[in-house]
Each structure stands twice: as structure tokens, then as C-alpha cells.
Amino acid sequence: MGGIAYSNNPLIWSLLTLGQILLIVVIVLITVAFVILADRKIWAAVQWRKGPNVVGPFGLLQSFADLLKFVLKELVIPSGADKFVFLLAPVISVVFSFAAWAVMPFAPGWVISNLNVGVLYLLAISSLGVYGIIMGGWASNSKYPFLGALRSAAQMVSYEVSIGFILITVILLSGSMNLSTIVEQQNGGFWHWHAFALPTIVVMFPMSVMFFISFLAETNRPPFDLPEAESELVAGYQVEYSSTAYLLLMLAEYTNIVLMCCLISVLFFGGWHAPFPDDFIKTWPPIAAHLWALMWFVIKAMFWFFMVAMVKAIVPRYRYDQLMRLGWKVFLPASLVGVVLVAAWRVFGAQG
Amino acid sequence: MQAVAFYILALVSVAAAFLVITAKNPVHSVLYLITVFFSAAGLFVLLGAEFLAMLLVVVYVGAVAVLFLFVVMMLDVDFAQFREGFARYLPLGGVVGAVLLTEIILVAMTVAHTGAAAKNALPMASAPGVSNTEAIGQVLYTDYFYLFQASGLVLLVAMIGAIVLTLRHRPGVRRQNIAKQVARTPKTGMTIVQIKPGEGVSE
Numbered sequence: 001m002g003g004i005a006y007s008n009n010p011l012i013w014s015l016l017t018l019g020q021i022l023l024i025v026v027i028v029l030i031t032v033a034f035v036i037l038a039d040r041k042i043w044a045a046v047q048w049r050k051g052p053n054v055v056g057p058f059g060l061l062q063s064f065a066d067l068l069k070f071v072l073k074e075l076v077i078p079s080g081a082d083k084f085v086f087l088l089a090p091v092i093s094v095v096f097s098f099a100a101w102a103v104m105p106f107a108p109g110w111v112i113s114n115l116n117v118g119v120l121y122l123l124a125i126s127s128l129g130v131y132g133i134i135m136g137g138w139a140s141n142s143k144y145p146f147l148g149a150l151r152s153a154a155q156m157v158s159y160e161v162s163i164g165f166i167l168i169t170v171i172l173l174s175g176s177m178n179l180s181t182i183v184e185q186q187n188g189g190f191w192h193w194h195a196f197a198l199p200t201i202v203v204m205f206p207m208s209v210m211f212f213i214s215f216l217a218e219t220n221r222p223p224f225d226l227p228e229a230e231s232e233l234v235a236g237y238q239v240e241y242s243s244t245a246y247l248l249l250m251l252a253e254y255t256n257i258v259l260m261c262c263l264i265s266v267l268f269f270g271g272w273h274a275p276f277p278d279d280f281i282k283t284w285p286p287i288a289a290h291l292w293a294l295m296w297f298v299i300k301a302m303f304w305f306f307m308v309a310m311v312k313a314i315v316p317r318y319r320y321d322q323l324m325r326l327g328w329k330v331f332l333p334a335s336l337v338g339v340v341l342v343a344a345w346r347v348f349g350a351q352g
Numbered sequence: 353m354q355a356v357a358f359y360i361l362a363l364v365s366v367a368a369a370f371l372v373i374t375a376k377n378p379v380h381s382v383l384y385l386i387t388v389f390f391s392a393a394g395l396f397v398l399l400g401a402e403f404l405a406m407l408l409v410v411v412y413v414g415a416v417a418v419l420f421l422f423v424v425m426m427l428d429v430d431f432a433q434f435r436e437g438f439a440r441y442l443p444l445g446g447v448v449g450a451v452l453l454t455e456i457i458l459v460a461m462t463v464a465h466t467g468a469a470a471k472n473a474l475p476m477a478s479a480p481g482v483s484n485t486e487a488i489g490q491v492l493y494t495d496y497f498y499l500f501q502a503s504g505l506v507l508l509v510a511m512i513g514a515i516v517l518t519l520r521h522r523p524g525v526r527r528q529n530i531a532k533q534v535a536r537t538p539k540t541g542m543t544i545v546q547i548k549p550g551e552g553v554s555e
Binding site: 010085116130 | 383402403413415425
């Protein structure tokens with residue numbers, strides 16, 4: 001989107017930015033609709049079921065049918081609930097899950113806000129996502145949602161620590177917190193990607209795996225979906241939600257998952273770069289080159305979403321103490337060692 | 353444009369700070385406090401200190417306030433009880449408040465007349481081409497290195513203190529040893545016994 005020359009006129013600038021934001025929101029919404037379907041289809045396929053296949057060809061319109069169903073249902077607010085906070089919680093979840101997309105580089109220059117603290121911004125926004133859950137759980141004024149909210153808060157705060165350290169290794173390697181710069185530096189084939197670049201692969205590949213597991217915990221995905229574990233807490237913090245409010249919570253959850261899938265490909269797997277040197281696109285018209293880059297970005301993000309869906313289908317749910325042990329006793333020390341090693345390599349290594 | 357953003361953020365933060373004190377429900381107070389933090393982060397961005405703004409959000413909003421909310425939510429609060437001691441504690445609270453207010457006014461006056469603000473200097477005048485993240489890092493890890501390490505030690509001591517206060521060893525607790533569980537094989541975990549008809553299994 002940066003390819004458009006910005007006008008100096010603040011009004012035109014505002015309108016252009018607003019247009020870009022709307023475009024991204026619409027694209028992300030449609031992506032999430034199909035991603036939910038893909039999630040259900042993959043889950044079904046692992047269990048030798050067909051999954052949703054009635055609405056539209058291959059059930060492609062299932063998510064839109066669900067959307068209509070949720071919107072047309074009655075919104076029930078429990079009588080003991082704190083009405084304002086109860087309704088604010090899903091809105092906050094959705095707003096923050098979409099706000100994070102502002103710094104996501106989709107293709108060279110295709111980013112709404114090229115912040116030079118992009119990584120920190122993402123960390124900040126994802127740490128705010130917990131408020132939707134914790135407020136929803138408390139405002140429901142009910143036992144199960146409250147327990148779910150407490151679990152979720154503890155879980156997300158714990159895993160944010162290890163995610164933070166893993167992000168620091170990437171920042172140390174690239175020397176920048178700007179996501180576009182981080183992607184630019186992974187140019188020229190998969191052996192330049194942060195996860196596979198040769199001397200640091202020893203540290204960075206395990207780091208990328210840890211990032212994947214941590215973001216599963218951060219987004220409350222199975223096997224770490226303890227805030228909504230149906231066998232223990234019915235549906236956790238979502239118990240009292242119905243209709244559009246529930247729809248918004250689900251939307252925020254899946255938007256966050258897609259965001260994290262994009263983020264892991266940006267940080268570790270080269271973002272929009274092809275896995276082989278693609279200097280030949282320099283002769284292409286710019287729009288074709290951008291679409292080529294966008295294609296690789298989408299392929300990588302979708303690959304990671306496929307992995308997320310497979311993990312949901314295959315891995316049994318963790319117990320809560322096991323989750324905490326993994327976060328604090330395994331990932332935190334391991335990522336700390338990773339930070340030390342990468343920092344040492346940056347100072348004393350070949351590129352120092 | 354910047355002035356409009358400043359006044360909106362300033363107004364929101366002052367109004368929310370007021371509501372922190374007046375809100376009847378402590379959970380609402382914490383939520384207003386989060387609003388204050390968030391608008392303060394916005395003000396930092398307007399000053400050109402985006403690194404500090406993000407840190408404020410990550411540390412205060414993302415971690416400290418969550419734990420605040422955590423604790424406040426679990427309190428079983430009797431709202432009527434809150435009002436009871438109001439008149440009794442009013443003098444003491446008033447004195448503390450007055451002292452704090454005087455200090456703030458004194459500091460603000462000093463800064464306005466003699467500090468950087470009097471010379472109309474930028475809050476963080478850094479060399480061109482150096483982002484303020486780098487500028488802060490260069491100052492923090494060179495000139496103020498010992499102070500920085502000392503503040504880290506203070507936090508470490510606080511953390512160890514909290515752990516020592518709550519640590520208790522309970523004897524006889526069976527802990528899960530995941531490595532041991534994973535290392536189990538059929539050979540160590542089971543024995544195959546040939547049972548003749550009409551006999552039971554006996555060790």
C-alpha cells in the first residue's frame with residue numbers, strides 16, 4: 001500500500017489511510033471466514049469425517065451461514081452481569097486483534113504503518129488482547145467464566161514472557177524492530193531466513209518451534225485451550241455469551257491466530273520472500289512483483305495455519321500445571337539461553 | 353492535528369484518572385486506570401518517544417494492570433463498608449494528598465523555569481538518523497550502566513523476597529517427572545506372565 005505516493009494534504013492522506021485500513025479489515029474478515037472453515041475441515045479430515053459440506057459448494061459458505069445465524073439470534077445478558085463491561089469485552093477483543101494488523105508487512109511496502117518499533121507494537125497489542133477475555137469472564141458474574149478468565153490471564157501473561165525473549169533473539173539478529181526491515185534482511189532463498197540461516201540455525205530453529213508453541217498458548221488454541229476447556233469449564237469465559245457478542249469473541253480469537261501465523265512467517269520464515277533467490281522478478285512490472293511476494297506471504301501464513309489446525313486435531317489437551325511448567329520451567333530458561341547465545345554471536349561472531 | 357490528538361488524549365487521561373478515584377466498583381477503577389496508562393502511552397507517542405510508549409503499554413497495561421485486575425477481581429468487596437471510614441480517614445488522606453500536590457507543583461515549576469522546558473528544548477534531542485530506541489539504549493548501557501544494573505538488582509531482591517515469603521516445602525508431595533514418564537518403555541513398565549489354566553497370578 002506504500003506504493004501509492006502520499007499527498008501532503010492531510011485530508012487526502014487521512015482518506016487514503018482510511019481506505020487502506022478498510023481494505024485490510026475486509027480482507028482479514030474474509031480470510032478469517034475461510035480459515036474457520038479450513039480449521040473445521042482439517043479437523044474433520046483427521047477424524048475421517050467430511051466436515052461442513054452443506055452450505056454452498058464443499059460447504060464453502062458455512063462461515064457466512066454461521067455469521068447470519070449469530071447475528072439474527074437474541075443477545076442474552078445475564079441479570080447479574082455488569083452490563084457495560086460485559087458488552088465492552090468482545091468489542092475490545094476485536095478492536096485489538098484488528099489493530100495489530102497495522103504493522104503487518106504483506107509485500108514490499110504493503111504495510112499501513114511502517115512503525116520502527118513494529119515488533120514492540122505487536123507485543124503490546126497482543127498483551128492487550130487478554131483484557132477482552134478477563135473482562136468478559138468477570139462481567140459475566142458466573143463461576144465458570146470467572147475461572148476461565150483467571151486461567152487465561154495467567155496463561156497469556158506467562159507465555160508472553162517467553163515470546164518476548166524469542167522476539168529479542170530476532171531483534172538482535174536483524175538489529176531492527178521494524179518488521180519490513182526484518183523481512184528485507186531474509187532476502188535470497190530459504191538459507192537466509194532467520195530460522196535456517198546457517199551459523200545461527202542451531203539456536204534460531206528451536207526458537208521458531210518455541211515461538212510456534214508459545215503462540216498456541218498465547219491465542220488459547222488447543223492443546224492449550226484451558227480457558228475454554230469444555231470438559232472442565234463448559235466453555236470458560238464464553239459461557240454467558242450469545243449471539244453477536246459470542247461471534248465477536250470467536251472472530252477476535254481466529255484473527256489473532258491468523259495474525260500469529262503471519263507473524264511467525266515474517267519473523268522466522270522470510271515473510272514475503274520466495275524460498276529460492278528470485279532476482280528475476282526485478283524485470284517484472286512492480287504490481288506483478290508485489291503480487292508474487294504476496295503469494296509467498298499467503299502460502300507461508302496458510303502453511304502455519306495448517307500446522308495450527310493439525311496440532312488441534314492431533315495433540316491432547318495439557319493439564320494446567322503442565323502448561324505452567326512448560327512455560328516457566330522449560331521455555332523461559334531455554335529462550336533466555338537463546339538470547340544469550342545470539343547476543344554473544346552478534347558481538348563475537350563473524351558478523352560482529 | 354497533533355494539538356487535537358493531544359487534547360483528546362489529555363482530556364481522556366485526566367477524566368479517567370478522576371474516575372479511578374470516584375468509581376464505586378474497584379474493578380471499574382482498575383479499568384479506568386488502564387485507560388489512563390493507555391492515553392499516557394498515546395501522549396508519549398505524540399512526544400516522539402514511541403519506544404517508551406510501547407514499553408508503557410507492554411509493562412504497565414499488559415502485565416502490571418492484568419495482575420492488579422486479577423487481584424481486585426478476586427476480592428469479595430462489600431461496597432457499603434467502603435463508605436464507613438470515609439470521615440475518619442479524610443484528614444490523613446487530605447494531608448498526604450496535599451503533600452503530594454505540593455511536590456508535583458514544585459517540580460513542575462522548577463522544570464518550567466530552569467529545566468529543559470524553559471529553553472524550549474526537545475524532550476529527547478537525539479542525533480538525526482538515530483531512532484529513540486537506539487538513543488535510549490546508548491545512554492542506558494553507557495553513562496547510566498551502573499544505575500541500570502542496580503535497579504535490576506533491586507527488582508531481583510524484591511522477587512527473591514516474594515518467593516522466600518511464600519515458599520514452603522511440603523513433604524510427601526508426588527511430583528510429575530515428565531522425563532521419567534517419557535523414558536518408560538514396555539520393558540520397564542510391564543511384565544508378561546504365562547498363566548496356566550486354573551491358576552491365578554502371584555508374585
